[in-house]
Amino acid sequence: MFILNSKQISEADKATISINNISSIDLMEHAATQCFNWLHSRLQGQGIKIHVFCGIGNNGGDGLVIARHLYQHGYNVSCYIVNFSDKRTDEFLINYNRLKELGEWPPIIKSEKDFPKVAFEDIVIDAIFGNGLTREPEGFTKKLIQYINHTRVFTLAIDFPSGLFSDESVIDTGAVIKAGHTLTFQTPKLAFLLPENKDFVNTWEVIDIGLDENFIKNLNPKSHYITKNEIIPIYKSRNKWSHKGTYGHSLIIGGSFGKIGAVTLATRAALKIGSGLVSAYLPKCGYNILQISVPEAMVEVDNDAALEYYNFKTKATIIGIGPGMGTVEKTALGFELFIKENKLPLVIDADAINLLSINKSLLKYLPKNTVLTPHPKELERLIGSWKNDFEKLEKITDFSKDHNVIVVLKGAHTIIINEDNKYINSTGNPALATAGSGDVLTGLITGLIAQGYEPINAAILGVYLHGKTADLALQETSYETFTASSILDYLSDAILDIFKQDMDQEKIEDDEEVEDGN
Ligand SMILES: NC(=O)C1=CN([C@@H]2O[C@H](COP(=O)(O)OP(=O)(O)OC[C@H]3O[C@@H](n4cnc5c(N)ncnc54)[C@H](OP(=O)(O)O)[C@@H]3O)[C@@H](O)[C@H]2O)[C@@H](O)CC1
Ligand SMILES: Nc1ncnc2c1ncn2[C@@H]1O[C@H](COP(=O)(O)OP(=O)(O)O)[C@@H](O)[C@H]1O
Numbered sequence: 001m002f003i004l005n006s007k008q009i010s011e012a013d014k015a016t017i018s019i020n021n022i023s024s025i026d027l028m029e030h031a032a033t034q035c036f037n038w039l040h041s042r043l044q045g046q047g048i049k050i051h052v053f054c055g056i057g058n059n060g061g062d063g064l065v066i067a068r069h070l071y072q073h074g075y076n077v078s079c080y081i082v083n084f085s086d087k088r089t090d091e092f093l094i095n096y097n098r099l100k101e102l103g104e105w106p107p108i109i110k111s112e113k114d115f116p117k118v119a120f121e122d123i124v125i126d127a128i129f130g131n132g133l134t135r136e137p138e139g140f141t142k143k144l145i146q147y148i149n150h151t152r153v154f155t156l157a158i159d160f161p162s163g164l165f166s167d168e169s170v171i172d173t174g175a176v177i178k179a180g181h182t183l184t185f186q187t188p189k190l191a192f193l194l195p196e197n198k199d200f201v202n203t204w205e206v207i208d209i210g211l212d213e214n215f216i217k218n219l220n221p222k223s224h225y226i227t228k229n230e231i232i233p234i235y236k237s238r239n240k241w242s243h244k245g246t247y248g249h250s251l252i253i254g255g256s257f258g259k260i261g262a263v264t265l266a267t268r269a270a271l272k273i274g275s276g277l278v279s280a281y282l283p284k285c286g287y288n289i290l291q292i293s294v295p296e297a298m299v300e301v302d303n304d305a306a307l308e309y310y311n312f313k314t315k316a317t318i319i320g321i322g323p324g325m326g327t328v329e330k331t332a333l334g335f336e337l338f339i340k341e342n343k344l345p346l347v348i349d350a351d352a353i354n355l356l357s358i359n360k361s362l363l364k365y366l367p368k369n370t371v372l373t374p375h376p377k378e379l380e381r382l383i384g385s386w387k388n389d390f391e392k393l394e395k396i397t398d399f400s401k402d403h404n405v406i407v408v409l410k411g412a413h414t415i416i417i418n419e420d421n422k423y424i425n426s427t428g429n430p431a432l433a434t435a436g437s438g439d440v441l442t443g444l445i446t447g448l449i450a451q452g453y454e455p456i457n458a459a460i461l462g463v464y465l466h467g468k469t470a471d472l473a474l475q476e477t478s479y480e481t482f483t484a485s486s487i488l489d490y491l492s493d494a495i496l497d498i499f500k501q502d503m504d505q506e507k508i509e510d511d512e513e514v515e516d517g518n
């Protein structure tokens with residue numbers, strides 16, 4: 001799924017209206033009716049108090065459509081116009097009149113004294129600002145946003161939590177709605193997927209409002225939200241005549257005394273994702289541990305307690321390096337020589353990233369399309385600090401271009417950056433916040449590259465499956481009891497799930513839905 005920026009959304013709106021011969025007012029009616037249906041199917045006519053706050057642009061227009069449907073269905077609704085400007089859009093005015101024709105005259109909010117009483121147990125619909133936000137809300141509008149947030153009432157945001165920009169950082173964090181849920185139009189917004197906006201964006205879902213898909217594709221958007229639809233074409237099925245040589249040889253390098261588990265987990269992961277052969281190269285102290293816990297793997301050893309010589313004989317297709325490796329001096333020196341001489345594709349994680357951060361002159365030796373998998377702290381050591389999440393993405397993009405590498409920034413929404421392209425993962429949950437889950441990811445990506453996946457596709461697929469295991473597990477286990485090994489227990493389910501069709505939950509409420517039109 002593409003992620004569009006604010007300008008691209010406006011262009012797609014306009015193009016859809018002219019290409020598909022649909023009027024702007026009908027597009028709004030269709031979009032906002034879907035929001036009403038969403039709420040109606042959940043409330044089923046309950047008498048709960050609903051406050052609809054409408055701005056004076058088209059986001060406000062959506063709010064007016066929703067308010068009209070709510071009135072017509074007998075809900076206990078109050079609608080208000082947040083008069084932050086005397087301008088009005090045509091679509092706003094048409095829907096304002098349609099509401100008045102029902103005998104409902106929304107009061108105008110012009111200052112703090114006009115704020116209505118909102119109780120914790122009510123519902124607020126936030127249709128104040130959407131894609132047309134040009135600057136931070138100020139004055140009484142900002143106060144209203146703070147007032148709504150202060151009540152801690154459940155807030156359903158239409159398109160955007162008001163005050164949030166789609167592709168730039170919020171500076172005044174006191175001027176953004178803290179939405180309980182956001183119904184956003186056509187595509188996810190980059191801002192929803194960044195940790196700095198966690199207080200404003202809770203859960204969200206995309207409402208397909210029928211913008212012209214060909215037009216959107218031709219915009220050539222560089223940001224992608226990775227869901228099952230993007231994974232299906234990446235997945236490679238197996239050929240009847242293939243053999244283990246077809247699926248490559250992964251070599252996992254890492255481990256140090258006390259951290260043999262990290263390299264063991266990565267080795268198991270490379271095997272479990274289907275690498276034809278897997279070898280591990282680790283300090284001698286880990287030999288028995290690895291041979292016993294992963295009997296399918298071959299093992300070569302270095303010095304006793306930490307890597308030093310990197311003199312393995314394995315002829316690998318791909319090397320995954322770093323888990324549990326440590327950064328002691330002799331390991332750092334050996335690593336430097338290894339990187340300078342290595343010609344094989346690499347997946348670089350953990351301490352291998354830390355060693356590159358200490359000695360950045362080594363970056364020029366990395367083969368093109370090397371995959372680096374930092375968590376935020378490792379990233380900071382590598383590229384320096386950032387002022388906000390958008391600057392962080394820019395810095396990673398520059399780093400990716402300068403060094404011809406792919407960066408997998410791990411997090412709640414892991415972001416994969418390959419030059420100008422961003423791929424943001426949709427799967428995963430806090431069950432993955434457990435020791436060793438990053439080591440497993442390294443093994444998965446390595447094992448996929450071994451099988452012939454392009455590094456970028458290996459990163460996208462590996463991250464998606466890694467997250468999916470935790471999502472599937474939560475149907476039968478708790479967050480707490482899920483460990484890094486559980487990722488591998490659920491890996492098969494995650495792969496099989498790629499080809500399962502999801503039931504459309506919303507279909508259940510079909511009977512309740514309102515057709516477009518007033
Ligand atoms: N057919 C369509 O187009 C469809 C559109 N749809 C809906 O339209 C929404 C976009 O509508 P929109 O472009 O009218 O922008 P919106 O967010 O309502 O507000 C803009 C107004 O606010 C003003 N303003 C901005 N910042 C401000 C600030 N800090 N403080 C004060 N004022 C500020 C700005 O004025 P200006 O910046 O020019 O001063 C302008 O007057 C979109 O999110 C979706 O909900 C859907 O129905 C689908 C079909
Ligand atoms: N809240 C979360 N939601 C989704 N994924 C998460 C969450 N927390 C952690 N993860 C995932 O778990 C992994 C943790 O990796 P990392 O921090 O390197 O762990 P470790 O060093 O213990 O192996 C990453 O893939 C990350 O995306």
Ligand SMILES: [K+]
Pocket residue numbers: 059126127128129130157158159160161162
């Ligand atoms: K809004």
